[in-house]
Amino acid sequence: MADSAAPSALPFARAHRARRAHLWLALVLVVVSLISLTIGASNVSFPEVAQKLLTGTDLTRTESVVLFDIRLPRLAMGICVGAALAVSGAVMQGLFRNPLADPGIVGVGAGASLGAITAIVLGSALPVAIADRIGAGLIPIAAFLGAWASVMLLYKVSTRRGQTSVATMLLAGIALGALAAAASGILIYLADDQQLRDLTFWSLGSLSGASWIKLAWSAPLIVGGLIIATYLGAGLNGLALGEATAAHIGFDVQRLKNIAILTVAAATGAAVAVSGGIGFIGIVVPHLLRLATGPDHRMLLINAGLLGASLLICADIIARVVVAPAELPIGIVTAILGAPVFLWILLRSRGVVDM
């Protein structure tokens, strides 16, 4: 039970550091974002463009397209998705009182995937009139609906007389996740070659499909969810003492849980919908921050948003440069980087798993 992960970090110094970390992480995010804007398959140079913008010179057609229609929406989407995944992870872990909980675990990810896969495989069966109107939004919309449906179902299964049992919810999440995976399996079995390629690319996760249209659709959900999440900090701290004690110290636990669940559903659903299966951000980022700056959710949630965004942008940069001019699906990068870090965390602090 004991977590002797960081005996060197004295808690009070830690809390201080957590507050300073807001600034540092914000700075890191800005730097990483600027780097991300300068890197890409085309040789448009950001400093040059910035200079032109400042001096009022007109941009060439290529420059404006690359910067404003490709790199900027991609950056914005990376920030949104990274922050959404990391904060959803932190909220979920606080809610389940378990540092290994993750939206993926309670089936939100599986539900979203099922939605997306349904859209990819059965989308062509839609009447042309409808398909034309929804167009590129079909996969995101379906993924989002899948996430919502799985959360709603999960909630119905695990809530009785207004009380949500976290244990039931975890187990139900695993069961529902397995069901969604099985249904996805059937669809994959039915898919043709082109659909299979689309599926693979989507399920590995990618930011390459970023566009202002997708962003306009997902950003409000994600940003709204994140803003609400930052108000959950004190309540999640209270939950660390157990549901009963959280109620005794004055939190409306049921409402807290409802809001946390809906927040996570919105943020994760939207993130998975636009970017596919990007793993490990939700579990690694809060872990690292807890080790470095302590478990206080009031600071952890904000820091997780900033660090999650930065890390995802970094992963995206790597994904774009290692096999340039082609690019890797970003989910592969986060897994290659995230999984070893995750294992290292587990080895370093076995205590966190034994609770």
Place this chain on the structure above:
Amino acid sequence: MLTATDIRVMIGAREVLHGISFTAQPGSVTAIVGPNGSGKSTLLKAMTGDIPFDGTVTLNGENTATMKPWELAAIRAVLPQASRLAFPFSVGEVVGMGLRQGLSGGQTDLVETALARVGLGGFAPRFYQELSGGEQQRAQLARVLVQVWTPCVDGTPRWLFLDEPVASLDIAHQLTVMDIARSYARQGGGVIAVMHDLNLTALYADSVAVIESGHLLAQGAPDAVLTNAVLSRAYGCQLQVNHAPPPHQIFVLPHGARA
């Protein structure tokens, strides 16, 4: 005043409490005693709203079922029989959670004061999960104390609900904790404590309720309730209640257990 009327609790298909009516007065320490599994914790949990129950509980005249969590938190704090902490919070942070806004400004002093009060002065920066069992329990008590630090505010008593506050404490700290409970009551607050040590109960309680198999066997002053007949029946073994020389402190010994 705290009144619990006709409390029935079903756990699964089994009725664990069979209609218990119970009262506790502010200004006094009320002990709940009884054998393992008799329903003491269940009664406490019903009175603090942790589990569904039939019956009514009123605190200072108000039905607790209609009160908001934060209204209740302002007048009563609860020490559970066992608590586990997720995540490596410091002792100071844990105790600070008793303050509803969390650790802030001048109230940090209160955390230190409360920790010193339970014999954990200087422990604030340590990791809670690295404390010993007894130290953790006292840290939890400090958290409970800061939540309702002033026993009586404008004539409204505040309440401590303690489930086995001295379990796993050494004898000196048992006395420390019971002294805290008594002084809280003497200043106008109400204290309800589930106890196993009958001698400590006799020493500190103003009122004793004996629970057995989900029934209230007796409630009243220690002199009236701690008797051979009641205790032997409750615990199912021969117990001898003795009286020390003046001031007539009661003490309980097993009777003929080793004969």
